Amino acid sequence: MEELGAAICEYRVRKGWTQAELGRAVALSKSAISHFENGSHVPRRDVARRIDAALDARGHIFRLRDELDDNPDADRVSRFLRAAARAVRIRQIASFTSVFLETEEHARLCLTAGLAAYGGDLDDKVHYRRQVRAVLDTPAAPQLSIVFLEGALDLGVGDRAVMRGQLSHMMRQSRRRNVALRLLPRREQNVFSDIGTVTIFEDRRGRTTVHRPSLSGGIYITQPKRTIEYVNLYDHLSQLALDVEESRTLIRKALEEYSPCTPPGSTNQ
Known part of the structure; x- marks a missing residue:
């Protein structure tokens, strides 16, 4: 409305x-x-x-x-995509791997695991995630800033190859000019408890929309008095988080655990 x-x-x-x-x-x-x-x-x-x-x-x-008269599930999906496509800036607090940074294989495995709780069609969900990721590749791609828990790097999905691909993709994305990833250290994770995932969209007119997912598809918050609370929360967590280079170092270390370097002096067979 x-x-x-x-x-x-x-x-x-x-x-x-x-x-x-x-x-x-x-x-x-x-x-x-x-x-x-x-x-x-x-x-x-x-x-x-x-x-x-x-x-x-x-x-x-x-x-x-x-x-407004269409299927409400379809409308929730289209609304998230519209908000992402119109945004000049997206800020996100993520307990797990962000939907903006997933590989398709990682997304499919996560969505498969959630079908029992969320229902829906797997192929439709995978296609939707693909559309979300594609927002970063448009000519008017938004500036994406994400704060996520360091422990999210330990949440293995699939086999070692899947996680190696996911973490490698995250490393590549972190080097894009319009992407800033910052890890919240484990010592600060008590601040993160019960927050879950929060996505803050800001459009060209300066209007802010906050999305929080739920089993029913999520809620959207547009009232300025409420959206500013989430913006302040993001800013607070961002101050507690590691900087971009320190965060990238931790992602690289996690990647090395899934694909360790060949020890010096050894010979590949």
Whole structure:
């Protein structure tokens, strides 16, 4: 609802109209337009179509309205992807390997293990994770900053080859200009307890959306008074975390445990 309201407002401002002018164009009151834009009311489908046409939105406003009647699971997936695609900055607190940094093999194994609790179609879930990772490869890729628990490096998934591939991929991603990984040392893990995973999206207009996963698909928080609490939490953990180079060193050490170097003087057979 909030996203729909923001889209109506954005297209209206782009057209140079006031709320009263848009109301006259679609035979509604100024207060009705105000309710739509602040997310307190949802326009009927026919009204959304009229607003879309009046603002030359080319179906964007109507599609957002239409999604409110769609399958809620599909909408949660599409909303996370939209938030990631529109973000200029993504901050994440992660207890486990971030969905933005997984290899496909690692993701498939994790998703398979979670099917009993979360349900759904495995191939659909793998495809969704692939789309999430692809956000980092777009021309307008966001700046991604992640704080995650050092103990996450010990959570083996699959065999040694899977973990070797996962940690190698994480090392490569950590060297990208738009990616910053920071490990929270074990000595600070009591600060991390019960936090779980938190993803903070910030778009070009400075709006912040917080996502927290759950068995029902997760919740989205957009109220500024609440989102600032998560931003402050991220900043606090970031100050406690190791810097980027120290974190990369620990990831490299974990990788060496899965693929130890050949001892000096030995001969490969």
